[in-house]
Amino acid sequence: MKNNIKKNKLPIIIFLILGIVPFFLDSYYLNNISYFMCWSFISLGLAVIWGMGGVLSFGQTAFFGLAGYSFSVISINFLGVAGVGIWSPILALIVTGFFGLIVGYFLFYGGIYDVFIGIVTLAITLVFETFMQQTAGPEYAIGPARLNGFNGMQGMPTLGFQDLKFGLIEGVTQYYFILFLAAIILLGLYKFKNSKIGLIFLATKEDRDRVASLGHNVQRIQLIAFVIASMLAGISGILYTNWGGYITPSSMGLVSAALPVVWVAASGKKDFLSVFVGSIFLVWLSQTLAINGAQFAIITMGLILVVTTRFFPDGIILMFKNKLIEKIKWLQS
Amino acid sequence: MIMLFNIVYQFGDALSFLLLSAIGLAVIFGMMKIINLAHGEFITVGAYGTVVSGKVLHLPLPIAMAFGVLVTIIFGLILEKLIIRHLYGRPLDSVVATWGISLIVSQSFLVIFGPSYEGLQTPMGNFKLGDYSYSEYRVFLIFFSLSLLALLYILFMKTSFGTLARATIEKPEIASSMGVNVNNIYSITFAIGAGLAGVTGALYAPTMTIVPSIGQAFIVSAFITVVSAGASPFIGLVPAAAFLSTVQTSVTFFYKATIGIIALLFSVIIIIRFLPKGFSGLISKQK
Numbered sequence: 125m126k127n128n129i130k131k132n133k134l135p136i137i138i139f140l141i142l143g144i145v146p147f148f149l150d151s152y153y154l155n156n157i158s159y160f161m162c163w164s165f166i167s168l169g170l171a172v173i174w175g176m177g178g179v180l181s182f183g184q185t186a187f188f189g190l191a192g193y194s195f196s197v198i199s200i201n202f203l204g205v206a207g208v209g210i211w212s213p214i215l216a217l218i219v220t221g222f223f224g225l226i227v228g229y230f231l232f233y234g235g236i237y238d239v240f241i242g243i244v245t246l247a248i249t250l251v252f253e254t255f256m257q258q259t260a261g262p263e264y265a266i267g268p269a270r271l272n273g274f275n276g277m278q279g280m281p282t283l284g285f286q287d288l289k290f291g292l293i294e295g296v297t298q299y300y301f302i303l304f305l306a307a308i309i310l311l312g313l314y315k316f317k318n319s320k321i322g323l324i325f326l327a328t329k330e331d332r333d334r335v336a337s338l339g340h341n342v343q344r345i346q347l348i349a350f351v352i353a354s355m356l357a358g359i360s361g362i363l364y365t366n367w368g369g370y371i372t373p374s375s376m377g378l379v380s381a382a383l384p385v386v387w388v389a390a391s392g393k394k395d396f397l398s399v400f401v402g403s404i405f406l407v408w409l410s411q412t413l414a415i416n417g418a419q420f421a422i423i424t425m426g427l428i429l430v431v432t433t434r435f436f437p438d439g440i441i442l443m444f445k446n447k448l449i450e451k452i453k454w455l456q457s
Numbered sequence: 458m459i460m461l462f463n464i465v466y467q468f469g470d471a472l473s474f475l476l477l478s479a480i481g482l483a484v485i486f487g488m489m490k491i492i493n494l495a496h497g498e499f500i501t502v503g504a505y506g507t508v509v510s511g512k513v514l515h516l517p518l519p520i521a522m523a524f525g526v527l528v529t530i531i532f533g534l535i536l537e538k539l540i541i542r543h544l545y546g547r548p549l550d551s552v553v554a555t556w557g558i559s560l561i562v563s564q565s566f567l568v569i570f571g572p573s574y575e576g577l578q579t580p581m582g583n584f585k586l587g588d589y590s591y592s593e594y595r596v597f598l599i600f601f602s603l604s605l606l607a608l609l610y611i612l613f614m615k616t617s618f619g620t621l622a623r624a625t626i627e628k629p630e631i632a633s634s635m636g637v638n639v640n641n642i643y644s645i646t647f648a649i650g651a652g653l654a655g656v657t658g659a660l661y662a663p664t665m666t667i668v669p670s671i672g673q674a675f676i677v678s679a680f681i682t683v684v685s686a687g688a689s690p691f692i693g694l695v696p697a698a699a700f701l702s703t704v705q706t707s708v709t710f711f712y713k714a715t716i717g718i719i720a721l722l723f724s725v726i727i728i729i730r731f732l733p734k735g736f737s738g739l740i741s742k743q744k
Contacts, residue, residue, distance in 0.1 A: 180553070238548065239549070239552060251722045389553055419567045426564070434544070
């Protein structure tokens with residue numbers, strides 16, 4: 125019981141620290157942290173599908189891109205219409221979730237398992253990238269929204285209420301909006317993990333056939349988790365598009381697809397809080413390293429991935445977290 | 458007649474590309490059940506080994522190619538000893554670790570050799586048929602890939618090493634208790650797979666622009682072909698590659714190259730859905 129209370133304090137402390145950060149940092153660093161936090165949702169989605177269910181999907185990046193592109197297409201088409209910054213991201217998220225539903229249905233009800241899911245989802249991601257790369261011509265346009273091939277899309281409106289003073293999601297508002305969203309989603313994911321469906325989903329990782337023989341609809345539960353994961357990736361995609369004001373096909377390439385896997389594996393795929401903190405840290409790390417050339421950042425990410433899977437299969441951040449909790453316990457006793 | 462030959466040539470070119478890109482992976486994935494996402498980088502190592510030794514040491518092309526293959530085998534053996542060996546029986550972890558390796562290798566090549574490297578000349582000449590001119594080397598590649606596959610089939614299905622390898626992969630504990638050195642068999646099988654990837658890199662090195670991401674051109678086709686080939690890759694590889702290259706050549710013929718690649722990716726999704734055991738499953742079912 126006591127142990128439980130201590131465990132629950134950690135996320136509160138982390139969010140309190142993140143909550144007071146804007147009072148000490150100028151807007152440049154604040155925007156950077158917003159950017160790091162943008163990426164945590166795609167990682168959390170991967171933690172759901174891979175960490176809980178043992179289904180390694182490379183499709184997260186496709187959903188990321190799909191959400192970014194659909195947000196851009198929808199919002200550019202309805203530029204100036206009232207509340208476009210509110211309902212266009214929601215609509216984009218629904219599109220993403222629907223696509224996740226179709227892909228997931230195909231995967232799980234089609235009897236594709238284990239490593240084959242990885243290969244099929246990787247193929248889907250690459251189809252998306254390849255398709256988007258060749259959309260440079262004027263014939264690839266949805267209404268006034270040109271898809272623009274390699275260069276990607278620009279000129280979408282900012283998220284939020286256009287008419288209110290602090291209604292636009294940018295700067296400090298963006299920071300708090302993402303932080304708030306992260307808190308809500310983490311809370312929701314903890315609830316999901318401890319819910320009946322979540323527990324059954326956890327069990328499918330160990331033994332799919334036994335769960336099925338106990339009378340649970342394994343396919344449906346895996347599908348639900350897959351859709352949740354795809355929508356979380358979609359949230360990242362929309363926030364990323366909003367943060368930078370653009371979305372490009374390279375955000376769906378082979379390297380981009382590898383990055384969430386690195387973050388989640390290195391952080392500890394079984395623990396949502398570790399994944400959240402770890403993603404922020406690792407995106408910061410790759411951005412810092414990329415100052416000397418992007419290739420060094422990618423080499424480091426590759427090294428981290430190899431070293432964690434070889435020596436720390438449970439993840440480095442999770443290991444630190446457990447050590448920290450042990451230390452606190454030891455201090456209190 | 459010339460039109461027909463043209464189509465056959467295009468088809469054969471696509472076929473040998475798929476076969477050669479898949480052949481090393483077929484051994485590592487098909488035999489050892491390891492998803493080697495660093496397969497493309499093995500090909501990169503083979504290609505660079507060939508081109509660099511050809512340019513710097515001025516070796517004649519066949520010797521440079523042999524050198525490239527040798528480098529890849531050594532590279533594969535080191536990786537197997539350091540990392541892969543510890544991940545047997547953890548398929549998802551091996552996917553992740555080999556992806557890490559792939560990132561490290563391709564980006565290191567970028568750092569060391571720069572964004573592109575001066576290539577070698579395509580060996581052999583051209584021959585003319587009507588208005589078109591064809592590369593003899595490409596025709597050679599078609600026959601070479603098919604004979605390499607036949608050789609592999611004999612190695613894994615007809616020799617005593619092949620029997621030991623298949624036994625080890627099927628039931629490692631029992632093979633070990635029968636006195637088979639399981640670790641050695643794994644190492645050798647992995648080295649063969651790596652070496653074959655090196656062969657692919659060496660063979661295509663004189664035909665392509667040498668860039669650090671050269672392996673990415675192969676990795677997707679490799680996985681598509683091996684997955685479509687199914688459980689026993691040596692039987693399924695040729696029909697799978699034949700089917701896929703038919704799809705690719707015909708779609709590319711009517712539309713354009715990128716659409717051809719998209720069609721390829723779609724067909725693998727459909728093949729996994731309706732033929733979960735791939736083409737080799739289809740063949741053994743009919744027998």
